[in-house]
Amino acid sequence: MALIVQKYGGTSVGNVDRIRNVAQRVAKFRARGHQVVVVLSAMSGETNRLIALAKEMQANPDPREMDVMISTGEQVTIALLSMALRDLGIKSRSYTGWQVPIRTDNAFTKARIESIPDARMRTDLNDGNVVVVAGFQGIDSDGNITTLGRGGSDTTAVALAAALKADECQIYTDVDGVYTTDPRIVPEARRLRTVTFEEMLEMASLGSKVLQIRSVEFAGKYKVKLRVLSSFEEEGDGTLITFEEDKNMEQAIISGIAFNRDEAKITVLGVPDKPGIAYQILGPVADANVDVDMIVQNVGHENTTDFTFTVHRNDFAKAMDVCKKTAATIGAREVIGDDKIAKVSIVGVGMRSHVGIARKMFEALANDGINIQMISTSEIKISVVVEDKYMELAVRVLHQAFNLDKAA
Amino acid sequence: MALIVQKYGGTSVGNVDRIRNVAQRVAKFRARGHQVVVVLSAMSGETNRLIALAKEMQANPDPREMDVMISTGEQVTIALLSMALRDLGIKSRSYTGWQVPIRTDNAFTKARIESIPDARMRTDLNDGNVVVVAGFQGIDSDGNITTLGRGGSDTTAVALAAALKADECQIYTDVDGVYTTDPRIVPEARRLRTVTFEEMLEMASLGSKVLQIRSVEFAGKYKVKLRVLSSFEEEGDGTLITFEEDKNMEQAIISGIAFNRDEAKITVLGVPDKPGIAYQILGPVADANVDVDMIVQNVGHENTTDFTFTVHRNDFAKAMDVCKKTAATIGAREVIGDDKIAKVSIVGVGMRSHVGIARKMFEALANDGINIQMISTSEIKISVVVEDKYMELAVRVLHQAFNLDKAA
Numbered sequence: 001m002a003l004i005v006q007k008y009g010g011t012s013v014g015n016v017d018r019i020r021n022v023a024q025r026v027a028k029f030r031a032r033g034h035q036v037v038v039v040l041s042a043m044s045g046e047t048n049r050l051i052a053l054a055k056e057m058q059a060n061p062d063p064r065e066m067d068v069m070i071s072t073g074e075q076v077t078i079a080l081l082s083m084a085l086r087d088l089g090i091k092s093r094s095y096t097g098w099q100v101p102i103r104t105d106n107a108f109t110k111a112r113i114e115s116i117p118d119a120r121m122r123t124d125l126n127d128g129n130v131v132v133v134a135g136f137q138g139i140d141s142d143g144n145i146t147t148l149g150r151g152g153s154d155t156t157a158v159a160l161a162a163a164l165k166a167d168e169c170q171i172y173t174d175v176d177g178v179y180t181t182d183p184r185i186v187p188e189a190r191r192l193r194t195v196t197f198e199e200m201l202e203m204a205s206l207g208s209k210v211l212q213i214r215s216v217e218f219a220g221k222y223k224v225k226l227r228v229l230s231s232f233e234e235e236g237d238g239t240l241i242t243f244e245e246d247k248n249m250e251q252a253i254i255s256g257i258a259f260n261r262d263e264a265k266i267t268v269l270g271v272p273d274k275p276g277i278a279y280q281i282l283g284p285v286a287d288a289n290v291d292v293d294m295i296v297q298n299v300g301h302e303n304t305t306d307f308t309f310t311v312h313r314n315d316f317a318k319a320m321d322v323c324k325k326t327a328a329t330i331g332a333r334e335v336i337g338d339d340k341i342a343k344v345s346i347v348g349v350g351m352r353s354h355v356g357i358a359r360k361m362f363e364a365l366a367n368d369g370i371n372i373q374m375i376s377t378s379e380i381k382i383s384v385v386v387e388d389k390y391m392e393l394a395v396r397v398l399h400q401a402f403n404l405d406k407a408a
Numbered sequence: 409m410a411l412i413v414q415k416y417g418g419t420s421v422g423n424v425d426r427i428r429n430v431a432q433r434v435a436k437f438r439a440r441g442h443q444v445v446v447v448l449s450a451m452s453g454e455t456n457r458l459i460a461l462a463k464e465m466q467a468n469p470d471p472r473e474m475d476v477m478i479s480t481g482e483q484v485t486i487a488l489l490s491m492a493l494r495d496l497g498i499k500s501r502s503y504t505g506w507q508v509p510i511r512t513d514n515a516f517t518k519a520r521i522e523s524i525p526d527a528r529m530r531t532d533l534n535d536g537n538v539v540v541v542a543g544f545q546g547i548d549s550d551g552n553i554t555t556l557g558r559g560g561s562d563t564t565a566v567a568l569a570a571a572l573k574a575d576e577c578q579i580y581t582d583v584d585g586v587y588t589t590d591p592r593i594v595p596e597a598r599r600l601r602t603v604t605f606e607e608m609l610e611m612a613s614l615g616s617k618v619l620q621i622r623s624v625e626f627a628g629k630y631k632v633k634l635r636v637l638s639s640f641e642e643e644g645d646g647t648l649i650t651f652e653e654d655k656n657m658e659q660a661i662i663s664g665i666a667f668n669r670d671e672a673k674i675t676v677l678g679v680p681d682k683p684g685i686a687y688q689i690l691g692p693v694a695d696a697n698v699d700v701d702m703i704v705q706n707v708g709h710e711n712t713t714d715f716t717f718t719v720h721r722n723d724f725a726k727a728m729d730v731c732k733k734t735a736a737t738i739g740a741r742e743v744i745g746d747d748k749i750a751k752v753s754i755v756g757v758g759m760r761s762h763v764g765i766a767r768k769m770f771e772a773l774a775n776d777g778i779n780i781q782m783i784s785t786s787e788i789k790i791s792v793v794v795e796d797k798y799m800e801l802a803v804r805v806l807h808q809a810f811n812l813d814k815a816a
Contacts, residue, residue: 016464050484056424058491065494068502069487072480076458079477083466086473094476098506099551143507 002167003035003125007135007157010044011174012231013077022231023084025172026130030090035125037164039135039157040081042073063108067137067147071097074134074153082132092130095121097137097145102156104138104146111138111146113155113218116163133160151212158215162222169219169226170238171211176230177239178203178210180404181257185392188405192255197243199255202347202381216241253350253357254402257395258381261342261388263293264316265374266323267308270333273300280330281307284322290315294343294376294383304333308374310385313339341373342391345383346398358382364401370394410575411443411533415543415565418452419582420639421485430639431492433580434538438498443533445572447543447565448489450481471516475545475555479505482542482561490540500538503529505545505553510564512546512554519546519554521563524571541568559620566623570630577627577634578646579619584638585647586611586618588812589665593800596813600663605651607663610755610789624649661758661765662810665803666789669750669796671701672724673782674731675716678741681708688738689715692730698723702751702784702791712741716782718793721747749781750799753791754806766790772809778802 006026013019022038029036041047050070054061061069078094085092100121104111121131135153138146148155154171161169176191178200183189195203197220201213210228219226220243229238271277282292294310311319316339323335351357361382365372370393374385386394399405414434421427430446437444449455458478462469469477486502493500508529512519529539543561546554556563562579569577584599586608591597603611605628609621618636627634628651637646679685690700702718719727724747731743759765769790773780778801782793794802807813 016461019465053424053484053488054491057427057488058495062491062494065487065490065502068490068504069484072483075480075483076461076477079473080461080465082473082476083462083470086470087466094473096476096553145504 001033001035003037003164004029005037005039005157005161005164005166005169006172007039007153007170008041008172008231009153009174010041010047012172013040013042013081014044016080019077019080020084022081022172023088023090025231026081026085027088027090030130037121037125037131037133037160037166038081039133039153039160040074040077041135041153042070043077046073046076064144067108067111067145071134071137071145071147074136078132078134082130085130085132090130091128092132093124094132094134096134097156098139098143100133100138100160102133102138102159104140104148106140106142106144106146108144108146110149111140113138113148113159116159118163121160121164148214151215154212154215155218158218158222158224158226161224161226162218167225169224171215171226171228172231173210173228174230174232175210175228176233176236177228178241178256180255181259181395181399185259185395186257186399186405188399190405192239193237194240194242195255196349197241198380199347199349200241202345202378203256203258211241219243253354254346254348254404255350256347256404257398257402258345258347259342259391259395261391262313263310263341263343263385264313264319264337264339265308265310265341265385266316266319266335266337267306268323268327268332268335269306270304271307272331273303273305277305277307277330281323281326282309284326285309285311285319288318288322290319290322294374294385296374296376310341310343310374340388341385342388342394343383343385344391344394344398345381346402347381349380351382352379360401361398364397365394368393368397370397409441409443411445411572412437413445413447413565413569413572413574413577414580415447415561415578416449416580416639417561417582418449418454420580421448421450421489422452424488427485427488428492430489430580431496431498433639434489434493435496435498438538445529445533445539445541445568445574446489447541447561447568448482448485449543449561450478451485454481454484472552475516475519475553479542479545479553479555482544486540486542490538493538493540498538499536500540501532502540502542504542505564506547506551508541508568510541510546510567512548512556514548514550514552514554516552516554518557519548521546521556521567524567526571529568529572556622559622562620562623563626566626566630566632566634569632569634570626575633577632579623579634579636580639581618581636582638582640583618583636584641584644585636586649587664589667589803589807593667593803594665594807594813597807598813600647601645602648602650603663604757605649606788607755607757608649610753610786611664611666619649627651661762662754662756662812663758664755664812665806665810666753666755667750667799667803669799670721671718671749671751671793672721672727672745672747673716673718673749673793674724674727674743674745675714676731676735676740676743677714678712679715680739681711681713685713685715685738689731689734690717692734693717693719693727696726696730698727698730702782702793704782704784718749718751718782748796749793750796750802751791751793752799752802752806753789754810755789757788759790760787768809769806772805773802776801776805778805
């Protein structure tokens with residue numbers, strides 16, 4: 001008998017029939033003798049409907065009241081699933097965030113979980129109940145309702161698994177696992193049986209949005225066994241996220257290809273090459289509340305250098321304005337920008353112990369005439385920026401070059 | 409400076425614009441220096457939508473989960489009003505039932521309020537906040553969400569006014585007060601400036617559904633000054649519900665005419681006239697969960713009597729079946745029924761001290777050829793059952809006979 005936490009997202013609970021399917025899946029696990037805690041999102045579209053209603057009322061809705069409002073979405077689905085389970089003869093109790101309680105800080109609309117007492121859930125589980133918890137929400141120390149921000153239900157599930165020392169945390173989505181890359185771009189893309197925690201982090205932040213990145217960090221911190229599965233397939237093992245490299249495993253060098261075309265590139269040309277330049281340029285950008293992703297500064301020449309970074313495409317105009325002002329102040333020559341770019345990355349813990357990965361990547365891109373505009377590397381990934389029209393081609397070329405269509 | 413509790417029903421908060429109107433009304437009271445607690449219902453139609461969703465999932469939805477679900481309706485409106493108030497520059501905080509907390513028993517879907525600690529609200533009020541409370545909901549001693557049943561928001565408002573010792577509890581509806589009768593039937597119907605608590609109870613239970621009857625009982629018990637007003641009119645004093653007869657006031661003999669065509673009449677003919685008959689007939693009816701309204705038993709003759717009572721029209725067929733079985737058991741001759749009836753009542757504390765009211769009522773009906781099928785009286789009302797096609801005529805005739813179109 002195991003204790004399993006299962007999380008189902010918005011499309012998995014999109015209507016009454018789908019919620020019945022979730023109940024049947026839960027019933028299967030109960031029939032095998034497992035204890036089950038289920039975490040649910042709101043029905044797909046419901047959170048957006050509530051946000052729209054709030055914005056109709058107030059251009060910038062008060063964050064405390066926003067949380068009171070949008071937390072109702074999950075409250076409806078937990079009641080419905082609990083009814084569906086009882087209809088199958090399975091004992092069940094729904095819990096809102098404050099009923100668990102899921103204790104958070106008071107950062108409305110983006111709260112962080114602080115602690116989860118497990119006593120009440122434990123009693124209900126031992127009493128034979130399935131415990132159905134509203135994802136995405138909690139309660140602060142003053143008794144206010146909080147929400148964890150978009151995708152927070154994944155984090156709720158992992159945090160509950162950690163608090164209950166669950167044997168496994170299963171995240172049910174509309175895909176059946178983590179793939180080597182997006183199958184819509186590369187039909188040969190293959191589901192990974194396992195992916196390391198660090199690879200998953202790189203994949204998630206780079207655009208393979210299967211799991212919310214915070215939930216993966218959380219799982220890593222508390223060593224929660226995390227698995228991604230499809231809620232629309234009857235069987236299947238999905239992808240297991242592992243936290244230790246298996247030394248005996250024939251490790252693939254590269255696990256996957258991530259990509260992202262949400263970014264724009266800004267270059268400050270002819271910057272006086274002296275200490276403090278990065279701070280002088282990026283300080284005002286941060287002050288304008290713009291997040292910076294890649295940063296590249298090459299060696300200078302003739303006492304000047306060029307400084308390039310990328311931001312989210314939505315922030316492009318704002319960041320350009322900021323940089324033009326900065327350029328005038330620090331005596332830089334010119335600011336140029338480009339929002340027709342895409343970032344393509346190869347990710348894999350295997351590259352740590354293999355040389356020549358970067359060379360192979362650049363060679364493959366060059367062979368197909370794809371020019372590289374920026375390069376940035378970490379321990380387990382190499383990212384390049386290319387003209388956005390080449391993105392799909394670059395992903396396909398790299399998928400083939402690293403033989404990702406073949407099982408390791 | 410007064411402390412005022414205001415309650416707005418579903419049509420008053422039916423959309424974003426109407427909620428803005430509520431905010432403006434609240435703002436007016438704040439501007440006069442009053443402290444304001446607002447109680448809200450769900451947006452009109454929302455509770456029905458949620459109930460339909462629950463019934464789509466489970467034919468008889470689990471009551472605990474039903475309450476988790478339907479309590480979300482008010483949670484949305486309190487957040488929206490709080491946003492609207494902040495948009496007007498007014499400090500405000502929303503409270504769900506469990507946040508107040510409104511402590512109830514654990515009778516899901518029809519819970520009763522047990523206590524309301526006022527400390528938290530008091531702090532927020534003294535801090536300059538408008539406190540916006542979700543009506544209709546509470547929390548039981550195990551931390552479960554409960555609801556008070558249909559119309560429970562009125563009760564929430566009165567209970568809060570009692571707990572806070574508020575100066576006045578204002579119930580905003582889509583009518584501007586309590587009328588001598590329904591203006592749709594008698595255009596000359598007049599708004600009453602005051603109505604006594606007991607009259608209001610009779611009016612409410614007889615079909616003038618302005619206020620939920622439980623809330624009126626509650627107000628009487630805790631001596632809450634209760635006023636009914638229109639949420640769609642700018643000014644106006646509505647109708648004040650009073651709890652003491654004003655001896656100095658020129659009291660109208662009759663305050664209003666109530667009516668109801670939701671009932672059906674059942675007569676058991678030729679019942680052996682001996683003790684215990686009422687119990688033998690009505691016991692099985694109660695066991696079948698059917699509420700009985702009027703009961704009439706006349707003096708018997710030749711050792712038998714006739715026994716007549718009314719039930720809700722929806723329960724007519726069920727009650728007839730029950731009575732036919734009973735009739736066979738107790739040796740009654742026959743059971744006859746009629747669902748084409750209407751009840752018309754005159755209500756007024758003034759009739760206590762005036763003779764001849766009944767005579768005047770029966771005379772007025774007789775003059776217009778309206779036959780009376782049943783009569784039932786209390787201290788402050790006289791009800792008659794007539795054929796339902798005469799209902800409107802009876803109401804008009806009585807309204808005129810008692811000069812209700814003229815101010816007292």
